[in-house]
Amino acid sequence: MKNEVGRVSSTMLSSDESVESSFHLGGGVMSGQVKDYFFKLLVIGDVCVGKTSFVDRYVYNKEFDSTYKTTIGVDFAIKSLKWSETERIRLQLWDLSGQERFSSLTRVYYRDAIGCLLFFDLSRAETFRTLGKWKKDLDLKVHLPSGRVVPCLLIANKCDLEDRAVSEEEIDAFCSKHGLIGWIETSVKNDQNISESIRTLLTSVLEEVKKEEEPLEREKRQRNTYISLNKEIAKHYREQTSAGCCSLGGDKAEIL
Template sequence: MIERLFKVLIIGDGTVGKTSFVERYVSNRFRDDYKTTIGVDFALKVLNVNDDETVRLQLWDIGGQERYTSLTRVYYKDASACVIIFDVTTRKTFNSVMKWKNDLDSKVSLKDGSPLPCLLLANKCDLAQHRVVSSHDIQELSQNNGFIGWSEISVKECSNISESMMFLVEEILARNTLTGQPGSVADELTDSTGRITLTPNTSKSSIFCCT
């Protein structure tokens, strides 16, 4: 049995739903009373890729307050991938995406020197009446700034959570093959805008969660 451990960063402004995203993905639970993350929190998600391979995702939920920015170099060390989350009902959090992306790219890279694969997620899409960031805006930001893909999600309604993370895991595995040859699945698992199209039925490796 092959076991792989990957560190995945979850970053973005405070109150965008990073902690609730991790809780939903790891435990399929949702609450309205999450407290502000102080520094960094950790969670572990175990996935079975096939009968011979297990993936352990170490999720680092990093506090979004400005005072933690000086510590991000330490938090980012040895990461394999990143998720940047913003809130579609708060324009400020969308405007901050590139602050987080630039901070990430300036402080960490893969062993071959290439940027960390980074996924852009737009949370709270269930609040359509309060939405202030369009799909076109998200698409443009993603395509112009090196994201491997993007998706609109709702942590509250459990919409596109596992699909988005499955996409990211596929990308991590493609870049960490046993032969050491880097690859990419982003082109075949996104549409022409970079939006994630992967579903559980089309996953190449049929990843599923351990129970």
């Protein structure tokens, strides 16, 4: 599923997922007939935009709590889900504090991330105005192995509130200007578009990962073909030698 820049509709998405308990950080690995992907996702944005509540709802299915609790530095949560019959994704969600005093540590926290959820509060325009700063910091400090920026989905949180301070046109313009994969409205309070947000981001992340895997897979196939060819030549040479023929296309057989 490919999402164009702009608002993501929940009708475009499927939220069926199966939760498991194990987790290990790393890259794509084959386990039997199932390929395991290990992804670190960042959850960033200003204070009081609902990042921690979002993570708690998604990972632990916690009910909404209106009591605000400040994240000190960073928290992280883990979750594993069945993506398809042949793919399993194991997530580590890093919930970063929105406080300015922790900004100097973001390079450490961002390391090895492969996707990002960028949050703002629909009812507070000031949280929207700082998004450019967050995106710039992200793009400066973390990249995919190819050098491209990590896929980033904009989360317009608290859509259950009536007083909206940011228009859809402004959000569309921001996504286009800063190269986001799109945006989606969420409400942790009403459990609206929580899993759908993660699935939208993971779809884009998987597309990027598979693009980067293609050259490696081609190289692996070429290497296996080369090894197989050498084995066949060696086998043929041994058979010829045991039969009393000491040459293979010349005075001596050369094994590549």
